[in-house]
Amino acid sequence: MENIYKIIWTDFALDELADTFxxxxxFFGEKELKFLANEIEKVISIIAKNPLAFQISIKKSVHKIVIAKYNTMYYKIVGETVEIVSFFSNRQHPDKANY
Known part of the structure; x- marks a missing residue:
C-alpha cells in the first residue's frame, strides 16, 4: 500500500495563492483560473505520493516545482506531512522569492 503524505498550506502560501487567483x-478570466487549479491538483497528487519527486531549492530543506511557468510552489517535508510554504508568482522580481 502506498504512503500518502498529508498536505497542509501555510497562511503565507494561501495568501500568495489567493493573490494569484x-x-x-x-486579467485573464475563468479559463486560466481553472487551468491553474487543475495544474495545482496534479502537482499536489504527485507530492502526496512522492514528495521527493521535485528538486531541492536553494534552501536545502525546501523543494520547488514550477507550475504553469508563471508560478513556483515551495514545500518542505516534515515527517509524514508536506507543508506548502510559498506559492510564488514568477511575474514578480526573483529577489522577492523567499526560497
Missing amino acids: EYLET
Whole structure:
C-alpha cells in the first residue's frame, strides 16, 4: 500500500495563492483560473505520493516545482506531512522569492 503524505498550506502560501487567483480572475478570466487549479491538483497528487519527486531549492530543506511557468510552489517535508510554504508568482522580481 502506498504512503500518502498529508498536505497542509501555510497562511503565507494561501495568501500568495489567493493573490494569484485574484490576479488571474481580474486579467485573464475563468479559463486560466481553472487551468491553474487543475495544474495545482496534479502537482499536489504527485507530492502526496512522492514528495521527493521535485528538486531541492536553494534552501536545502525546501523543494520547488514550477507550475504553469508563471508560478513556483515551495514545500518542505516534515515527517509524514508536506507543508506548502510559498506559492510564488514568477511575474514578480526573483529577489522577492523567499526560497
